[in-house]
Amino acid sequence: MKQTIKWGIIGCGNVTEVKSGPAYKMTEGFELVAVMRRNLELAKDYAERHNVARYYNNADQLIQDSEVDAVYIATPPDSHYYYAMKVAEAGKICCIEKPMARSYTECKEIQDAFNNLNQPLFVAYYRRSLPRFNKVKSLLEENTIGNVRHVSWYLSRTPSDLDESDIYNWRTDAKIAPAGYFDDLACHGLDLFTYLFGNVKTAKGIANNQQNLYSAKDCISGSWEHESGVLGTGLWSFGTYKREDKVRIIGSEGELSFSVFGEVPVKLITRNNTEVITIENPTHIQQYHVENMAKHLNTEFQHPSTGETATHTAWVMGKILGQI
CATH class of the missing domain: 3.30.360.10 (Dihydrodipicolinate Reductase; domain 2)
Structure with missing residues (x-):
């Protein structure tokens, strides 16, 4: 029997309203159980509108929530590294909004952290699934x-x-x-x-x-x-x-x-x-991306957008910008 994977979202802003958030609720085998936003009232509003049980204004509380198996990081990219490393340390599944981080170096360190713990890491380059x-x-x-x-x-x-x-x-x-x-x-x-x-x-x-x-x-x-x-x-x-x-x-x-x-x-x-x-395209643009995560975690299917592929994209961008 497939195990239900319970997700929490860090940064429930505009991108999660239609593009991604509903897909986590619609996907078989996934359940959205918690959201976090720095403004507690906005987090509460999102939770009530999307019928999510718990809400926080502290990311550590969401990451350490024993009911949360996986974390979707949907904040601006300057905080992706900080939150991703905390999720890795907690030993939980993670999906990071694109771009994966601010630089190739940060991406590589995130990827290495999840690799070392043998934890699944996905990045929301959802066009690979459209x-x-x-x-x-x-x-x-x-x-x-x-x-x-x-x-x-x-x-x-x-x-x-x-x-x-x-x-x-x-x-x-x-x-x-x-x-x-x-x-x-x-x-x-x-x-x-x-x-x-x-x-x-x-x-x-x-x-x-x-x-x-x-x-x-x-x-x-x-x-x-x-x-x-x-x-x-x-x-x-x-x-x-x-x-x-x-x-x-x-x-x-x-x-x-x-x-x-x-x-x-x-x-x-x-x-x-x-x-x-x-x-x-589907109404919720990340629907197939999220469904493919469920397939990856429950079957032999290989998700097309992982930390490894996203780190390579960061390397290409870094080379074009002369940062590497």
């Missing part, structure tokens, strides 16, 4: 575009009202996210490319602050090579006149194009045909 991206993976494996030569990703957006205000935003604070929105957003695509094409063996890039609206970088370009021989290039610019998000995978016999963040169709172009493939 049907639309697994369709892309299957099209590549079926050799629909021949031998893959190159992948490119262009991501841009206009500066937001928040960027141009004095209101604090951790996503553009260099102490938390040195490359700003690149840290928060580009990690998703770079992690996805590793899932599609295998590990990266070399990477480099240039990072700049063109707008001087905040302390973090706002324009980054990068290039990399996968161990499979696929070359990659990326440009991430957060001060342009419009939003754009397009990935092109070029092969010897055709190409695939799609968006990392937008729910636009996947387009398959070959010499004699163009096919448009529409696959909608």
Whole structure:
């Protein structure tokens, strides 16, 4: 008989309202039993609205709760290392929101801690579990575009009202996210490319602050090579006149194009045909990611996003940013 795994969430903010939190309640074999937020009233409000039994404003109390078997860390990345090491010390299962931590060094130390204790560690790079991206993976494996030569990703957006205000935003604070929105957003695509094409063996890039609206970088370009021989290039610019998000995978016999963040169709172009493939995302975007954790913990299934894969993504980002 499968054992029910009881979860607690540290940091029950916006990301947990629809994207992730409900998935822990909906998944067979999982139960959400506790949440923590520094503001006790907000923690209570979340618990009451989502029918969660217990709430805390102290993370240690949640981690040490004997009814909690596993902890989902959904705080900003500057505290991921601190909480993850506490969860490891407590000997509990852990899932960390992306990016895994502020640097490759922190990620490596977290991963080593869980490895040494033989404790499961997952990271919320949920695109590895989404049907639309697994369709892309299957099209590549079926050799629909021949031998893959190159992948490119262009991501841009206009500066937001928040960027141009004095209101604090951790996503553009260099102490938390040195490359700003690149840290928060580009990690998703770079992690996805590793899932599609295998590990990266070399990477480099240039990072700049063109707008001087905040302390973090706002324009980054990068290039990399996968161990499979696929070359990659990326440009991430957060001060342009419009939003754009397009990935092109070029092969010897055709190409695939799609968006990392937008729910636009996947387009398959070959010499004699163009096919448009529409696959909608689930209401709770992390649903399949969370369900795959349950499968990993209860069967022989291997979850596609672990501490090991996320640490490699952190290494790629660190190389592009010149931090390694």
